Amino acid sequence: xxxxxxxxxxxxxxxxxxxxxxxxxxxxxxxxxxxxxxxxxxxxxxxxxxxxxxxxxxxxxxxxxxxxxxxxxxxxxxxxxxxxxxxxxxxxxxxxxxxxxxxxxxxxxxxxxxxxxxxxxxxxxxxxxxxxxxxxxxxxxxxxxxxxxxxxxxxxxxxxxxxxxxxxxxxxxxxxx
Amino acid sequence: xxxxxxxxxxxxxxxxxxxxxxxxxxxxxxxxxxxxxxxxxxxxxxxxxxxxxxxxxxxxxxxxxxxxxxxxxxxxxxxxxxxxxxxxxxxxxxxxxxxxxxxxxxxxxxxxxxxxxxxxxxxxxxxxxxxxxxxxxxxxxxxxxxxxxxxxxxxxxxxxxxxxxxxxxxxxxxxxx
DNA sequence: CAAATATAAATGAACGTTCGTTTATTTATC
DNA sequence: GATAAATAAACGAACGTTCATTTATATTTG
Numbered sequence: 001x002x003x004x005x006x007x008x009x010x011x012x013x014x015x016x017x018x019x020x021x022x023x024x025x026x027x028x029x030x031x032x033x034x035x036x037x038x039x040x041x042x043x044x045x046x047x048x049x050x051x052x053x054x055x056x057x058x059x060x061x062x063x064x065x066x067x068x069x070x071x072x073x074x075x076x077x078x079x080x081x082x083x084x085x086x087x088x089x090x091x092x093x094x095x096x097x098x099x100x101x102x103x104x105x106x107x108x109x110x111x112x113x114x115x116x117x118x119x120x121x122x123x124x125x126x127x128x129x130x131x132x133x134x135x136x137x138x139x140x141x142x143x144x145x146x147x148x149x150x151x152x153x154x155x156x157x158x159x160x161x162x163x164x165x166x167x168x169x170x171x172x173x174x175x176x177x
Numbered sequence: 178x179x180x181x182x183x184x185x186x187x188x189x190x191x192x193x194x195x196x197x198x199x200x201x202x203x204x205x206x207x208x209x210x211x212x213x214x215x216x217x218x219x220x221x222x223x224x225x226x227x228x229x230x231x232x233x234x235x236x237x238x239x240x241x242x243x244x245x246x247x248x249x250x251x252x253x254x255x256x257x258x259x260x261x262x263x264x265x266x267x268x269x270x271x272x273x274x275x276x277x278x279x280x281x282x283x284x285x286x287x288x289x290x291x292x293x294x295x296x297x298x299x300x301x302x303x304x305x306x307x308x309x310x311x312x313x314x315x316x317x318x319x320x321x322x323x324x325x326x327x328x329x330x331x332x333x334x335x336x337x338x339x340x341x342x343x344x345x346x347x348x349x350x351x352x353x354x
Numbered sequence: 355c356a357a358a359t360a361t362a363a364a365t366g367a368a369c370g371t372t373c374g375t376t377t378a379t380t381t382a383t384c
Numbered sequence: 385g386a387t388a389a390a391t392a393a394a395c396g397a398a399c400g401t402t403c404a405t406t407t408a409t410a411t412t413t414g
Contacts, residue, residue, distance in 0.1 A: 006271050008185055012400060022365045024402075033400065092269040094183050098324055128321045128334045129314075129344050133351075136313035137306075144305045147275055157305045167306050174310075174351035189374060199391045201376080210374065 002037075003085045007093065010037070034095070041090045042100070044083045049105045051076040058108050062116035063172055070138050070168055074159065077142045084146070122175040133174055137167055179214075180262045184270065187214070211272070218267045219277070221260045226282045228253040235285050239293035240349055247315050247345055251336065254319045261323070299352040310351055314344055 001010040001018070012033060016023040030036040052072045056065060077084045090096055113130055116122045122130070145159035178187040178195070189210060193200040207213040229249045233242060254261045267273055290307055293299045299307070322336035 004271060007183055009271075011398075013398075023400090024366080025364055027401070028363070088269050092265050094181060094186075125343075126334070126340070127331070128318060129340060129347075132314040132317035132321070132344065133347055136317035137309040140309035140313035141305065144309070154304070157303070163303070163306060166302075167309065170306075170310055170351040174347040188372075190372075200374085201392080202390055204375070205389070 002089065003082050006089070007037070007095075037090070037095060038097075041087060041095075044087050045102065048073075048076055048080075048083065048087065049102050053105065053108060056108070058112040059115060060112075062112075062119075062121040062175075065112055065116075066134060066172065067165075067168060070164060071161075073138060074142060074164060077146070081146055084142070120177060123177050125175075130175070133171060137171055138164075141167060179266065180259050183266070184214070184272075214267070214272060215274075218264060218272075221264050222279065225250075225253055225257075225260065225264065226279050230282065230285060233285070235289040236292055237289075239289075239296075239298040239352075242289055242293075243311060243349065244342075244345060247341060248338075250315060251319060251341060254323070258323055261319070297354060300354050302352075307352070311348060314348055315341075318344060 001015065010033075012023055012026055016026055019026075026036070030039065052069055054072055056068045056072065058065070060068075110127070113122075113127065117124050141159050141163070144157045148156045178191065187210075189200055189203055193203055196203075203213070207216065229246055231249055233245045233249065235242065237245075287304070290299075290304065294301050302310075318336050318340070321334045325333045
């Protein structure tokens with residue numbers, strides 16, 4: 001409902017009807033409407049983080065580790081477009097609470113980056129700059145892919161492993177000493 | 178209203194009251210609520226595009242042209258945080274209509290990229306990959322800056338011209354032959 | 355083992371608001 | 385006196401939430 005019609009598209013009555021359940025039943029499991037959305041968001045984010053960290057070793061070489069994360073993230077987005085759209089919508093709405101970010105994920109990332117810097121695999125950078133170069137391009141490509149026709153009047157953009165590898169190599173080039 | 182409470186925070190009654198106007202008056206100038214939001218979005222996007230293209234010459238050297246755009250975009254976001262937040266919210270909502278993207282802007286960008294490729298200033302790339310590397314990091318940095326504390330438990334991230342230049346140099350390194 | 359009781363889960367109906375939108379009328383401008 | 389702009393009031397529909405009640409499940413008792 002939220003993905004297709006925005007937050008306004010989710011009403012407790014419609015949700016109850018769609019779930020084949022009474023409206024009051026929802027309030028047994030969720031304090032109120034906002035709590036429902038927040039719990040759903042937390043749940044989806046946790047699944048995404050787990051998928052992103054699958055087979056990821058923070059001690060691995062930077063190139064290898066970043067590639068694992070890119071492919072994980074890309075695959076998850078492709079297999080769960082609704083989840084992706086929903087979480088992106090929350091992240092760009094006033095509902096988003098930055099203090100609730102998964103710390104397990106952050107720690108793994110910090111370890112990974114600092115190890116890579118120690119080993120001289122990438123140049124030392126503020127984490128935000130590192131993040132903006134290492135991940136923002138991936139997100140953008142995934143969005144282009146999901147939007148199918150990325151730009152009007154152009155052929156649809158299909159993100160495949162070849163394009164991922166090309167972009168990844170450029171990103172790594174930027175971060176290499 | 179939308180920035181502070183989401184789309185649900187904008188009601189015609191509350192808007193009329195805030196504007197010191199009757200509800201019916203709004204319907205003289207806007208077909209309905211959605212038309213109001215779409216017109217507001219189009220207006221804000223046009224202002225942003227104009228600000229981004231200020232002093233930008235599509236024929237200029239790639240490094241120079243990209244820097245102009247980055248600084249323009251960054252400054253506009255800083256000076257108009259509400260506009261930024263609002264448009265980002267629309268872009269990540271089902272209201273967003275990809276077919277309404279400003280073509281003037283797209284043409285300027287295409288010309289700029291192709292000239293740079295012709296002059297061998299950057300490697301040839303699909304436009305989407307170019308875009309994801311050339312701009313996504315900037316957006317991410319601006320978001321970090323606006324979010325003040327980028328990641329919990331870390332000092333607030335302040336985006337200044339020095340950090341912009343550093344990131345820009347890395348991005349250019351990635352795109353250079 | 356069945357009946358009785360206690361506990362938990364689920365419900366339909368209703369609450370008072372607020373929603374987006376319209377219409378008949380008044381006010382301002384030319 | 386005509387045209388345009390603005391309004392107050394009202395519309396039914398839908399909203400989030402609650403509550404008294406019913407249904408289902410588990411436990412105890414005779």
